[in-house]
Amino acid sequence: MPRTHATLPRLFVDADLAQSAEITLDKDQSLYLAAVLRKAIGDEAVLFNGRDGAWLCRLTADSKKSVALQCVEQIAPQPPRLDLWYGFAPLKNERLDYVIQKAVEMGTGTIQPVMTQLTQVHRLKTDRLHANAIEAAEQCEVLNVPEIAPEVTLERLLACWPVEHAERQLIFADEAAASASPLETLQSLKGKKVGLLIGPEGGFSPSEREKLLSLSFVTPISLGPRILRADTAAVAALAVIQATIGDWR
Template structure:
């Protein structure tokens, strides 16, 4: 997006976006623009929907209950959705929000909660995860909001993997792996579809690690000599993946 538009508010909408169109915001978004940001008729906002790119829009109505905007011009072409699959054991409260936000920023295309033996949270509100993903996309100029998959047990994930992800390798951040650089293992996966699995606080159980390491589609890696929190490990792993075999250019 051109820097001249970078300071404008960005909002995700479900409506189609095309030059000359008009978009009516929902109640919460209308209140945010009209009451919180005090935007009025003629002010500019950037809208995106994950399909049509980002568009400069101007307010044609500034009612706190229903803001409408005229779609003026495209300011960024739609990007392809990332192919990076990211699975994680849900954490508590703010750290769960953090993990979702950072996954969006780091380019995950699908975010999959995975229930393990030591998972701390067993009841997730999918709408909250989706809202966090949208907020992160709005703030970081991401045009393709990741898919938030329904939670799944680790056992079911691994048994279904050969059918659901037949051509995808699963990178497993193994806290029990001898400390080493992940560069060599990741470099060998260039050009292949990949997934990343991060365990809970306390790590995977011995039985889970044994199962993971026995599967032909799983690639265990070390994240170095230091003990990382689960949320830190997620960011570190996605960073090295994107740098070595991902979409960083």
């Protein structure tokens, strides 16, 4: 998005965006623009929907209950859908929010909650995960909002992987592996579709780790000599993947 538009409010909408299209915001978004930001008729905002790129839009109605905008021009094309798959064992409260936000910022295309034997959280609010992903995209000028996949057990994920992700290699952060740089291992996956799996606090159970290491579609990596918290490990692994074989190159 051009830097001249970077200071404008950015909102995710479900509606189609096109030249001269009229968009009516929902109640919460209307309240945010009209009451919180005090935007009035003639003011501008940026809207995106994950399909049609980013659009500069101008307010045509500024009721606190129903703000309407008209699309003026597309200011950024829609980029290709992001391909990086990210699976993680859910964490508690704020740390869960943090993981979702950082996964969006780091360029994941699918976010998959995975229930393991040592997972601390067993009931997820999918709406909250989706809201966090949208908020992160709004704040960071991301036009692709990742899919939030339904939670799945690790056992089922691994059983279905060869069918559902036949051409994708699953990278798993192995906290029990000897300390080593992951760069050489990741370089060997260059050109392949990949996914990343991060375990819970306390790591994978011995039986889960044994199962992971036995599968041909799983590639273990070390994240260095220190024990990382699960949320830190997620950011570190996503960064090194994107820098080595992802879209940072």
